[in-house]
Amino acid sequence: MQAFLDVFAKTIADDEHVALVLDGAGWHSGKSIRVPANMTLVPLPPYSPELNPVERVWLYLKERFLSMRLHNDYKAIVAAASKAWTRLCRQTGRLTSLTSYPWIMRITSQVEN
Numbered sequence: 001m002q003a004f005l006d007v008f009a010k011t012i013a014d015d016e017h018v019a020l021v022l023d024g025a026g027w028h029s030g031k032s033i034r035v036p037a038n039m040t041l042v043p044l045p046p047y048s049p050e051l052n053p054v055e056r057v058w059l060y061l062k063e064r065f066l067s068m069r070l071h072n073d074y075k076a077i078v079a080a081a082s083k084a085w086t087r088l089c090r091q092t093g094r095l096t097s098l099t100s101y102p103w104i105m106r107i108t109s110q111v112e113n
Contacts, residue, residue: 001027002034009036023052053099060098061088 012018018039022028024046035041049055065084071077088094 001030002032005033005036005039009038012038021052050101053101056098057088057095060094061085 008018008020016038019042020039021042021044023044028041028043044051061081061084065087066080069080071080
């Protein structure tokens with residue numbers, strides 16, 4: 001996590017500040033993590049999938065392409081996940097429909113105006 005934050009911080013313009021929203025993964029926090037001055041870490045509350053749009057993407061991939069299947073090894077799992085992602089990306093508008101919570105669309109339109 002520290003390596004990611006350090007590299008990501010270098011991509012942020014001098015006149016910008018980033019709010020990085022984090023889920024509850026254990027590696028997102030820790031006493032040894034040093035948050036760069038040009039970003040703020042914003043942890044999501046526990047059990048709040050409605051605040052994390054990628055949860056709906058994972059659910060869609062699992063329900064349509066990945067669940068109830070056995071894979072021989074790690075390489076087969078990676079291949080299946082890659083194939084599922086490719087199929088999802090070919091479905092025009094699907095990512096938008098999965099991740100466009102009403103509250104996100106309101107924020108997006110306010111930022112654009």
